[in-house]
Amino acid sequence: xxxxxxxxxxxxxxxxxxxxxxxxxxxxxxxxxxxxxxxxxxxxxxxxxxxxxxxxxxxxxxxxxxxxxxxxxxxxxxxxxxxxxxxxxxxxxxxxxxxxxxxxxxxxxxxxxx
Numbered sequence: 001x002x003x004x005x006x007x008x009x010x011x012x013x014x015x016x017x018x019x020x021x022x023x024x025x026x027x028x029x030x031x032x033x034x035x036x037x038x039x040x041x042x043x044x045x046x047x048x049x050x051x052x053x054x055x056x057x058x059x060x061x062x063x064x065x066x067x068x069x070x071x072x073x074x075x076x077x078x079x080x081x082x083x084x085x086x087x088x089x090x091x092x093x094x095x096x097x098x099x100x101x102x103x104x105x106x107x108x109x110x111x112x113x114x
Contacts, residue, residue, distance in 0.1 A: 011039055 014035050046054075096102050 007039070007042070011035075 015032075
């Protein structure tokens with residue numbers, strides 16, 4: 001596992017665990033302060049090479065994601081989902097217009113307008 005992901009996951013897990021634990025506010029703040037200090041200390045122990053490696057891995061991961069992104073595929077899948085949503089919306093509108101409540105409401109609105 002990459003060091004950055006590990007540290008991030010570890011930090012998030014610790015934070016969620018602390019926030020969900022039944023503690024007084026002062027105890028929670030003290031524990032958060034301690035965990036923050038531990039994280040800072042571990043970050044201080046990382047060497048320049050560790051940071052460079054982490055940054056390089058992150059950049060490589062971003063580049064790979066961008067390179068693998070297929071705009072045409074995204075457009076096609078988005079269009080298909082939009083069309084599916086439109087069809088469902090049209091179906092709901094049709095069912096609504098066919099309902100008795102719609103007719104009554106429409107008649108009431110027409111009476112108010114006239």
